[in-house]
Amino acid sequence: MASVVEYKGPKEGYRCGYCDSPAGKVSSGMWAHSMTVQDYQDLIDRGWRRSGKYVYKPVMNQTCCPQYTIRCRPLHFQPSKSHKKVLKKMLKFLSKGEFPKGNITEEPMDSQMDDAAVDDFALKSKLDIQSDHRPFDEDHNKVVESEVKEKEEDLGAKETKELSQSYTKKEKLGSGEPSSSVKVVPTVPNPGKGADLSKPPCRKAKDIRKERKRQKLILKSQTDKLEGVQVQHEPQLLPSEKSKLNQPKSIEDFIFDTLPEDAAHRLEFTRFLCSSPLEAENPPNGPDCGYGSFHQQYWLDGKIIAVGVIDILPYCVSSVYLYYDPDYSFLSLGVYSALWEIAFTRQLHEKTSQLSYYYMGFYIHSCPKMRYKGQYKPSDLLCPETYVWVPIEQCLPALENSKYCRFNQDTKAVDEEQIKELDRLRVLYKRTIMPYNIYKKRQKGPSDEAVVQQYADLVGQTCSERMLLFRS
Template sequence: MSTTVTSVLQDLGESAERTHCGYCASRRRRRPASEDDPATRGTGQDAPCHVLLASLWAHLLLSEDYKALMDAGWRRSGCFLYLPDNRRTCCPQYAIRLPVEAFRPSRSQRRVLRRWTAYATPVDSLSRLCLSGDEDEMDAEVDQAEKSAATLPEERKSSPTRLADAMNGMRRCNTSAAASHRSATEATSAPIPATGHLTPRANLDEQLEALRRIEPTLRPVPPARRAASGGAHYMTAAAFSRAHHSGEAVEVVAQRIADALRPHEALVREVLVCGGYVNVHARQEPLHVPTSSRLSPANTRCSPRRSTPTHRLRMQLVEAAFRSDAFALYCRYQRAIHGDDEHELTPHRYARFLVQHPFPRYPHATSRDGAYHLHTYLDERLVMVGVLDVLPGAISSKYLFYDPELPSRLSPGVFSTLCEVRLTRELFREPFYYMGYYIHSCGKMRYKAAFRPSQLRCGFNGQWVDWATVARPALDRDEHCDGFAEAAGDPERCENGQPVAGVAGAPSPAPAWHAVSVWWPDAGAPKPLHALPDRLRAQVLPSISRFARHVPHRVLARSVYIPPAVE
């Protein structure tokens, strides 16, 4: 007799907790009571910090069902699954993911990899995979300007003239640089500037003129002040004057200017926003030549790339299980980073949070799906643990904890994410890397959006939209905005304004109720809904109808449903 494994989900209903919020506690921000919230209407109380549309306990959960739930906005903590109510919670949480094939490390992210390369030598296949290919990715980024015309998003293709101007400007820059190099070679020797930098002036002037067609207020940054501007070649403070006349926030105006400059990859390598200033890193770097001052004994510190590593780096991917060294590392991390009290750091809480999982175990199966821990060792000492879910079509990052004594310049969070992205693409060959939730007003979450092109889930149409061009402008205007496409002026992409499963106010679906299996104590075993006695069926219908608003129909139809009243 063959048995079919299916998910077993117990409905826990809605939840509204008035405990403190770890994301906004430092900002002391609490939402006032809302007349639309029956929990606080007329009470004068603060709105709840954590509000869930739905929650459940997964006694058993197939990996493909959890992937479908994640695409509907759900996340898990151990065996507990929850769906935030972004309209009422204090810190709206939006599901975020990264298409790994389109990802290219930024300059700062490549710098993190170089620091690890200089700090430690990889000694196993996993660590070599994570630290290899840095040069190839940098070359790919340079070649991206030539390939961009075929891979541009739709919003960039709508401006072919501006793109052509930028490409032509880049060609003129290259021609001018070659001419400058020939002239310098044929001329008599001239004294080298004391700064040690020889800048092809004509090249940068041509580049500046091309960029001024996009942003006329750009000005060159003097070489002596580039270090204070993060190495930027050009800068504009136009956001201050424009915000003064328009009444908008200066950060919003500065971000709009940066968004206009970023698409022109032929000229711009990176655009950074700091307050109301926009710093532009040009694609063409100045030439560096050594001088006696740079080679003086006081400045003989080697660059990270050329320094000799003094540590050994090893990585190991293991199935999620309780290990004493990982638990000790978790306690050190929680004390130092999150300020947890000792009574909170118990083996039971740790195991329930990061070890237990609802995925089935098949003793003789070849499936690689399930919960894993990625251990990172320095000189055989455990210094970092990443908690991952391997699912069909995606790798989901659940949590990371590391040794708080690691040098801050190693950026453990960024390094771990870079490693997991590479494992997603090269080892598991899955298309997406899920990074949990993104909170727009939380500084701890900003690193997630720095992995471009990140996508956020739109709460109206359930589709994944680009963070930089669609989601961010909407969240800048309203942090509690669910329908990014509607806020961006494209309501037709939001299914005529009707929210889908996972959004408060979504229309109740009408699935084939006879296909839903229900477990009830009096029934003895899971039975189809239509086979329950009339009294029990009448009790189950309201809860299952509400639950079905937030769960994909294909998951509910093939799962065993346990109503909230069951204990």
């Protein structure tokens, strides 16, 4: 089994969905007739990404919004305050049926499908799902497919907005959309009289609660002694037990927490192989579900509310995109599904130790609403020149100064997969597999060596020798 690809070459001068430049996007692409999971793993580790069967790579030093491959390290991941807020919201909804208080507004998501594939083919195919559940296309089970939304939620937007409103007043357009020339008027505090020196200084609420609790314990102890009751002290915890109690909750504590029997709602998950260029594999040392592309379905009380498309590869779970029912946007399904997939990656790691990363697609620092991916920590960005992973904290200062950056600080480092022997590249020509040096002798017409060299430089030496480049 070998990957068969048809190189389409560079493409430039089309609209960017991030900065809205009419002709700023530049990328190279190829059509994958079939692809092994190992080849795709190696390609995404060189900055490639698939959208359906179209696999593309942004030309980083030319495109208007450089897209850096980002991966999270789930084994060391701890949910942030914003993440826990989403997890708690889901838990309350499932267990008690509680809806979020206040105005329910959908968190912003990027409705742009990743990238050059939009012009090469329309990814509008229905989900090819075989299931014992009710049909997917029933009206009450319909998931919005007209907007294929990648999980690109601005996780801190709501908290930031509330915080800024307490300090500023913003003028908005009548439509409710923020103007590009918004005036920010600082709120000046009213003059005060200063601290009252006749009164004790203010104390923190936490300290006051501790003091009250201590007073109650003293009072209870004294009451017990007066009544002749023998006070029974609670058993002392061992240091290891204390440390466990002090540890912050993990994602599993929220997601896999057992719901009460009388829970208001039930959220279930099912997984199905889906149409993809990736060839499904199920090796004995791999995960139980095997490798390949999957539809991860989210069923709420027997009704499908979201479908996440993921690729399970030898070293990672790669998030592709998410369909979801907008009626349930109050549950922040984009964030919740990302956290669930991180927890799922941890589960797979227990069976397959080398599978230990969660790939979130592209990080685009020049687009503010795309920076949220950096909040899934710890995470790394891929150096666009040497293809080594660098912690995102080390990359951010450089990205503040320039949209395009080389992250590898070693000036002597080069791409270890750079092409050294083009003749060893494999070609599929007239239904025959042959090395490139043989193909050149049989080729009729003008030489295509410049195009083949360009393809080889992009995929690297190893993939060029494994994959079959279709030539007509």
